[in-house]
Amino acid sequence: MNRIPVALVFPGQGTQKQGMGEPWRDTPSWSLTEEISAVTGEDLAELLLHTPAERLRRTDLAQLAVFTVAAMAHAEAVRTGALGGPVVACAGHSLGEYAALTAAGALGLRRAAELVAARGRAMREAALAREGTMGVLVAAPLDQVEALVAEIRAEGADVWVANVNAPGQTVVSGSVEGVAETGERAGSIGGRMLRLDVGGAFHSPFMAPAAEALxxxxxxxxxxxxxxxxxxxxxxxxHTDGRVWQRLGVQQLTSPVRWEDSVRALGRLGCRRLVELGPGRTLAGLIRRIDPEAEVVSFDGPAAFAPPVTDR
Incomplete structure (x- = not known):
């Protein structure tokens, strides 16, 4: 077997969907739902199997659901030896950073789940206290997006760059008016906006109260x-020093997610295979846009770990 250096990457909020736990019910990793339920006070089995999609959009519930599926995917990947090489580094998109820290050995599962629950509650409360939204600008160069939002802020509207996901994909966050104005002017920089169905202005100064609570x-x-x-x-x-994460975890809530640069950093660490662990295949799509030569696979369900069927 060709064992090549592997990076593990974990998706964030927005990848949840109704019934997302069903494929995992008969795997050994399903027992993690009981462990996470015990420390968070949420019924993860109910959340992953029966909770309607509209309720699952709630920030705190969505984050716990995505984190739990990511934890199960990682456990199954390790159990089945599916990674194909030594793990060199980890990264996660926003919420996914907590799954990455768990996989890297910086946090135990129970404490990570408690932090995810606290983070989700704090973000939801901040969003309820101050209405905000997000939108993704596609096709526009990052420097021009940054200049546009700075111009709109100078005019009195609240909007900031929240995620730098890939070339030509930048998420902005802020007030409803600020994000709408950015969308209205997107054409002036060659872009267009897709509104995101989210519960708040995440990764912006609107999340300062959540950062304080977390x-x-x-x-x-x-x-x-x-x-x-x-x-x-x-x-x-x-980072390999666990002492930095108290600071970085607080900053993350109000700072942009530098995902494009993060993927490039994994490459510089020698990671030649990037494995997405968790619901959906969002990160795989972004990674292919960042580095078309990268080997990237998504383990988004138990079927991904099954050996290939061969003719006898």
């Missing part, structure tokens, strides 16, 4: 002093 939880979290490299959303740099 900081208290992170301050009492004992991260492992040394762990596998995790490329952080905030600075797109690899």
């Amino acid at each position: 900081s208290r939880e992170l301050a009492r979290t004992a991260f492992t002093p040394e762990h596998l490299p995790v490329v952080a959303n905030v600075d797109a740099a690899p």
Whole structure:
């Protein structure tokens, strides 16, 4: 078997869907739902099997659901030996950073689940206190998107770059008016806007109250002093010192997710195979846009771990 250096990548909120746990029910990793339920107070089996899509959109519930599926996918990948090589580094998109920290050994599963629950609650409360939204600008160059939102802010509307996902895909976040104005002017920089169905202005200063609340939880979290490299959303740099995550976890809520730079950083670490673990295949699509030569696979269900069927 050709064992090549592997990076594990984990998706974030927005990849949830109704019944997302059904494929995992008969796997050994399903027991993780009981463990996560015990420490968060949420019924993860109910959440993953029966919760209607509209309720699953709720920020705190969506984050727990996605985190749990990512944890199960990682457990099954390890159990079945499906990764195809040694894990060199991990990264996660927004919420996915907590699954990445768990896989890298920086956090135990239980504490990571508690942090995800606290983070989701704090973000939901911040969004309820101050209405906001997000939109994705496609086809426009990043520097021109940054200039446009700066111009709109100077005119008095609240809008910021929230995610730099891939070439030609930048998410903006802020007030309903600020995001709408950005969409109205997108054509002037060669782009167009797709509105996102989200519950708040995430990764913007609107999340400052959530960052303050989460900081208290992170301050009492004992991260492992040394762990596998995790490329952080905030600075797109690899970190192996668990002491940095209290600071980075707080900053992440109000800072842009630098996903394009993060994928390039994984390449510089020697990762030649990127494995997406969790619901959907969103990250695989972004990675192929960032680096068309990258080998990327998505393990989004137990069937992905099954050996190929061969004729006898």
